[in-house]
Each structure stands twice: as structure tokens, then as C-alpha cells.
Amino acid sequence: GETQALQITLKKGSGDSQFTIESKDQTDGTWRRHAEGKLCPPSRERKTYDLPALLEAFHTHPKITGVETSGGYITTGARWNNIKELRVGEEECLVHVGLSDAYREEAAEYHYHPAMLDNAVNIAIRSIDDQLYLPFYYQEIRVYGRIPADIYSVVRRQDSGQGHQTATFDIDILNPAGEVLAEIEGYTIKQVQAWKSAGMYYAKDWIVQDGTAFPDVDREISRETVAVFTGEGEIADRLLEQIRSQYGQVIEISGGEWHSREDYQPWLERLQAGKVGTVIHLAGLSEREIETKADLDEAGERGFYSLYSLLDGLFVQRSSGDLKLILVCDEANQVTGEEAGLHPHHGCLLGLGKVAREEFPQVHIRLVDVDRLTPPDRIVNEFSLREAPYQVAYRNGQRYVERLKEAPLEPDEGHPGLQEGGVYVITGGTGGLGLEIGKQMSRMSRVKLHLIGRRELPAREHWAEIVAAGAGEQRVRQIAAIQEMERNGAEVQL
Ligand SMILES: NC(=O)c1ccc[n+]([C@@H]2O[C@H](COP(=O)([O-])OP(=O)(O)OC[C@H]3O[C@@H](n4cnc5c(N)ncnc54)[C@H](OP(=O)(O)O)[C@@H]3O)[C@@H](O)[C@H]2O)c1
Incomplete structure (x- = not known):
């Protein structure tokens, strides 16, 4: 039922002619090119x-x-x-x-x-x-x-x-x-990709993937030298013991020892000389629950920042050969829903490891999220798998992998949604996503929006002049979006 404007343009040259096929974009009136070519005998x-x-x-x-x-x-x-x-x-x-x-x-x-x-x-x-x-x-x-x-x-x-x-x-x-x-x-x-009407929303899910079949366990590990960043507490101790019994030689580094690229340098050289192929990072493990900001900072030093410095050290040592880096954390994810307590701060380690995989193709980084109910030999066997997803979890002895599952997001009748006259603060509200969310909220209800950003917007009395002059695409977009929110009935404060 839609009408589309299409134009075919032919430009005659002396020998060859050029043609283009374009359609008009109904939202902004610009011509979109679909095809172009050359005509000749x-x-x-x-x-x-x-x-x-x-x-x-x-x-x-x-x-x-x-x-x-x-x-x-x-x-x-x-x-x-x-x-x-x-x-x-x-x-x-x-x-x-x-x-x-x-x-x-x-x-x-x-x-x-x-x-x-x-x-x-x-x-x-x-x-x-x-x-x-x-x-x-x-x-x-x-x-x-x-x-x-x-x-x-x-x-x-x-x-x-x-x-x-x-x-x-x-x-x-x-x-x-x-x-x-x-x-x-x-x-x-x-x-x-074929368009499907279903599957608009997806949620993360964990499924059991048989942990008993390890067809590609590297049988050579009994002769391999491995470096371990040690952690604290029962899980870390049991894992270290297991590593000692399974690997040929274990170089232990106390997790909290080093803090900078320079600290790692001599060690990385030793690692290269000693042909260490695997580094196991247990430093993020500890028995201490996080209750204060100081606890969180300290956990960050042991987990995230020790990995950061290690990667920083590797960055300047790019010539080093292939390295396997196994990150271990405890109960970072809600896998079964029966976790004793969740440790979301490991998310930083998880995220850094994921990004580092892209930055360091020669370093094969994986993360194993464990609990205290899984026998340590199962977890250590996991370290030697050659082909495995970035992240796996062990709960109660079972191995889990992530997948996406379709999430039906039906409106929740019991939830009040946006409240008319309610005050909503959008951090980063003057940015691309913040403005879109603000516009959508203003369409749904007459809300009071506080948009928070770093840089101040010009005073309102200058807006008309800025828009008329087209001064700064981003500014004009911000002003247009805020004006749209206000037209929809929202009160907007910046
Ligand atoms: N756009 C996407 O497709 C997309 C997809 C996935 C995730 N994300 C994430 O979603 C977030 C927002 O994305 P976006 O595209 O809207 O980014 P954006 O256009 O760059 O907007 C960022 C907003 O945050 C504000 N901001 C930045 N640092 C701040 C600070 N230290 N204190 C207070 N406000 C600060 C900025 O204010 P100023 O402009 O005044 O500096 C701006 O309003 C980002 O974290 C982004 O990584 C975006």
C-alpha cells in the first residue's frame, strides 16, 4: 500500500553512458542509491x-x-x-x-x-x-x-x-x-539474515553441557610448565593444589605482588625463556565479602588491575608466542539461581578478558566461573581444553555454557510503568541514547526529565539562533530532541 518514488538517471558520455537507480527516503527526502552502472556497446x-x-x-x-x-x-x-x-x-x-x-x-x-x-x-x-x-x-x-x-x-x-x-x-x-x-x-x-517476526528480545541463559566428555583434553599437561597468579581462600587453595598435582611444573606468583607494566617485565621474560604456555589467573579469588568501597577497591586491585597490568606488560612484549590465559572467578554469574552469593564485581575481569581477546590474537583468553561445590579436578581439566567458549561456569559439579534464548517481554500489568508527573533522571541524557530514551518516555507519559551530561548546553534563549545557523550538528540534534520532549508534554531540566 505504500508509494515509493524511484528515479533512474542516465548520463550520456561520448562513448559510454552512466546510469544510477535511486529511491527517495520518505523520512528525510534524500535519494538513496541502489545501483549504478556503465552502458556501452x-x-x-x-x-x-x-x-x-x-x-x-x-x-x-x-x-x-x-x-x-x-x-x-x-x-x-x-x-x-x-x-x-x-x-x-x-x-x-x-x-x-x-x-x-x-x-x-x-x-x-x-x-x-x-x-x-x-x-x-x-x-x-x-x-x-x-x-x-x-x-x-x-x-x-x-x-x-x-x-x-x-x-x-x-x-x-x-x-x-x-x-x-x-x-x-x-x-x-x-x-x-x-x-x-x-x-x-x-x-x-x-x-x-531472514527476517522473522518472532525473537525481538533475547536474554542470557545457561545450559548444562556435558562436563564428563573431554575429548580434546591436552594430555601433555603433565609435562607443561604453568604460571599461576595465586588467590586467597578455600577455592583458590584447592585449585592450586590440584594444579600442582596435574601440571609438570608450577611457577607461583602471589596475586597482589605487582602493580605495573614494569613489575611484569622481568617475569614475562622469564615466562618466555621458560616456555610457559599457560597462565592461570586465580588472583581474583578471595574469601572476603565486599561490604565497603575499600573492599571493592581492593578486589579490583587483585582481579581487574592485576590482569590489566599483565596485559599491559604483554602489549610491549608482542613478540612472545602463543599463550593461554585462564581467568578464574567465583560466582560472577547467576547460573542456577542457587548461588550462595553473587560477586558481580568479577564482571570487570570478565569484560576486560573479552576485549583483550580481540586485542591480543596470540593470547587465548578464557574465563571459568566456579563455585565451591565443584571438585577441583573438574575445573582444572577445563583449563586444558583446546576448543571451548570464552566463558564457562561450574555449579555443583556441572558444566554450564551461555546461550541466548528468546525472551517474551509482555507488558507487566502489575508494574506501574512511568508515573505521570514523576521525576526521572537520565544519566548521559544529553547523549545519543539518552535523548532517544527521553523522547520515548515523553511519548509514554507527562514526565519530568532531568538530563545529565558533562558539558553544559547553551542557554535556551540562544537555541533558535543556533538551530537557524545550523551551528554544530550535535547541538542542533540535542535541541531538536529536547524540544520534541517538551512538545510531548514533558518538563525537561538540564
Ligand atoms: N549508541 C549505541 O548504540 C550504544 C550501544 C551499546 C551501548 N552503548 C553505551 O551506552 C552509553 C551511552 O551511549 P551514547 O551513544 O548515548 O553515548 P554518547 O552519545 O557519547 O553520550 C554519552 C553521554 O554521557 C555523558 N557523559 C559522559 N561522561 C560523563 C561523565 N563523566 N559525567 C557525566 N556525564 C557524562 C555525555 O555528556 P557530554 O556529551 O556532555 O560529554 C553524554 O550525555 C555508553 O556507555 C555506550 O557505550 C551505546
Whole structure:
């Protein structure tokens, strides 16, 4: 039911002409470019085919005849029901496309009937797999004549495309006499994520993944030298004991000892010289519960900052070879809901480790979130796995991995939601997300919003002048958003 404005622009040059295809964006009125290309006279002789021989060489493919042609993802009208036959050969296929009786006359109105050309080239899409592919790129199309109501299309895959999200084809379109009407070279289709109506929201979930099957445990660990940043308390002690009994040689470093890149330098050199392949970071473990800010700072020093300094040291030692770095923390995540107590401050260690994985490709960082009910040998076995997700958790002896599960977010009747006249403080409220949230809240209720940022906004009496002058895109956006909130009935304080 929507009307879209589309424009095709042709720019004539002396030899070649350029064309662009654009549609108008309904929100801001700008033209969006969808395709561009160059037009020129064909530079080579067209091929010819012996169609009867070709038909003979290929065998018919019963599955596709008469079925929906777009893989079930795109709904098309009756004109698209034009695939009369599909024949497949060794590495190519031959499709017979013909308009049905009701639409045959239309062929005369077009040089290239859209529904016919679409199926003649996009049969390629059907030949790949069940994913949704969309047309992406034509390297070259050589056009020799208009197409009649019946055509044949020979589709040949150009690339092996294994493991890629694109596939490239060469396509020849013939008339029933075997004359080539168009040659398409390098037609590429690209896989896209199929849109689904479900699955708008997702939540983190933990599932049990069998901890008994460790097919790829590195059996060599009994000879390996490992470095351990020691922690405090029962879990740390039991794990250290287990590490001592399983690994060949253990270099122990007291967790709280070093605080800077310089502190780590001699140790990292020793690590390199001693061919230490694994570092186990138990320093974040302690028995102490966090009750004060000083406790939190201290836990940060042991966990996050010791990892930070270690990574900082590694940063200047980039030449060091592959290193496995295992971070251990206790009850950082709510996995079963039966944790004795949660330790969300480990989130800093978890986050830093995750980012460091991207920064240090030669350091294989993993995090294991443990509890005191899991036998230490299980946990230490986990350290030697070669292939495992970044984060796993052990609770009550069982191994858990994370996954995303669909979260149905229904409105909660019992929850009052936004209160009319209520005061809401949005920290970072003058930033990109803050302004959007403020606008949305103002649409939902007449609220009082306090938007907090670092930099002061200019006084209101200057706003009109700033907007008129278009002075600073960000400023103008902030002012427009605040004015929208106020138009919606919100009181906004900055
Ligand atoms: N945008 C996204 O797609 C996205 C996605 C995921 C997560 N996030 C996270 O969500 C947060 C907000 O994102 P955003 O895109 O809205 O960022 P943004 O446009 O940079 O806005 C940040 C806001 O925070 C304020 N701010 C920064 N440091 C502050 C401080 N020390 N004290 C008080 N206010 C301070 C800024 O004020 P001034 O402008 O006055 O400095 C600004 O209002 C960020 O933490 C971001 O990493 C964003």
C-alpha cells in the first residue's frame, strides 16, 4: 500500500553512458542509491547454443517445476509462476521460463519482462541452500535482443563459494532457437539474515553441557610448565593444589605482588625463556565479602588491575608466542539461581578478558566461573581444553555454557510503568541514547526529565539562533530532541 518514488538517471558520455537507480527516503527526502552502472556497446561476439543438444545433455529436475520460485522467503504474484522446467547438468542448470497464457501478451510490452528475467537469473538462488539470498552485483550484462514470452537460461556457478556468504554465476539467456539474447557475467548473490517476526528480545541463559566428555583434553599437561597468579581462600587453595598435582611444573606468583607494566617485565621474560604456555589467573579469588568501597577497591586491585597490568606488560612484549590465559572467578554469574552469593564485581575481569581477546590474537583468553561445590579436578581439566567458549561456569559439579534464548517481554500489568508527573533522571541524557530514551518516555507519559551530561548546553534563549545557523550538528540534534520532549508534554531540566 505504500508509494515509493524511484528515479533512474542516465548520463550520456561520448562513448559510454552512466546510469544510477535511486529511491527517495520518505523520512528525510534524500535519494538513496541502489545501483549504478556503465552502458556501452557490446565488445565481443555473442555465443550460440545448440539448444536441442543442451536439453538432451541435462536431466530434468522434478522438484522445482511449477513450485514457488523464491525459496519461500519472498511472496510474488502469479506472473512469477513462470518456471516451466528445470534441467540440471554437471555444473550448470538450464531453466525454461515462459509466461503463462494470461500474461503472454505482456512480453511484447517489455524488452525484458521483470518476472521472467528475475526467475531466469535467480534460479541460481534456489540452487544454493535454504538460506535467503538477494541479488548483490552484476559484473557485466551484454544485451543482444529483447526477450520473447519463452526463454531458456543457462546458469553456471563461477566460484566454489564454500564457506562464503556469496555465490557468483555466469548466465546466458537464449530464445527457443538457441540464439543468445543476453549474457550475464559475474552475477553475485549474497546471503542475508531472514527476517522473522518472532525473537525481538533475547536474554542470557545457561545450559548444562556435558562436563564428563573431554575429548580434546591436552594430555601433555603433565609435562607443561604453568604460571599461576595465586588467590586467597578455600577455592583458590584447592585449585592450586590440584594444579600442582596435574601440571609438570608450577611457577607461583602471589596475586597482589605487582602493580605495573614494569613489575611484569622481568617475569614475562622469564615466562618466555621458560616456555610457559599457560597462565592461570586465580588472583581474583578471595574469601572476603565486599561490604565497603575499600573492599571493592581492593578486589579490583587483585582481579581487574592485576590482569590489566599483565596485559599491559604483554602489549610491549608482542613478540612472545602463543599463550593461554585462564581467568578464574567465583560466582560472577547467576547460573542456577542457587548461588550462595553473587560477586558481580568479577564482571570487570570478565569484560576486560573479552576485549583483550580481540586485542591480543596470540593470547587465548578464557574465563571459568566456579563455585565451591565443584571438585577441583573438574575445573582444572577445563583449563586444558583446546576448543571451548570464552566463558564457562561450574555449579555443583556441572558444566554450564551461555546461550541466548528468546525472551517474551509482555507488558507487566502489575508494574506501574512511568508515573505521570514523576521525576526521572537520565544519566548521559544529553547523549545519543539518552535523548532517544527521553523522547520515548515523553511519548509514554507527562514526565519530568532531568538530563545529565558533562558539558553544559547553551542557554535556551540562544537555541533558535543556533538551530537557524545550523551551528554544530550535535547541538542542533540535542535541541531538536529536547524540544520534541517538551512538545510531548514533558518538563525537561538540564
Ligand atoms: N549508541 C549505541 O548504540 C550504544 C550501544 C551499546 C551501548 N552503548 C553505551 O551506552 C552509553 C551511552 O551511549 P551514547 O551513544 O548515548 O553515548 P554518547 O552519545 O557519547 O553520550 C554519552 C553521554 O554521557 C555523558 N557523559 C559522559 N561522561 C560523563 C561523565 N563523566 N559525567 C557525566 N556525564 C557524562 C555525555 O555528556 P557530554 O556529551 O556532555 O560529554 C553524554 O550525555 C555508553 O556507555 C555506550 O557505550 C551505546
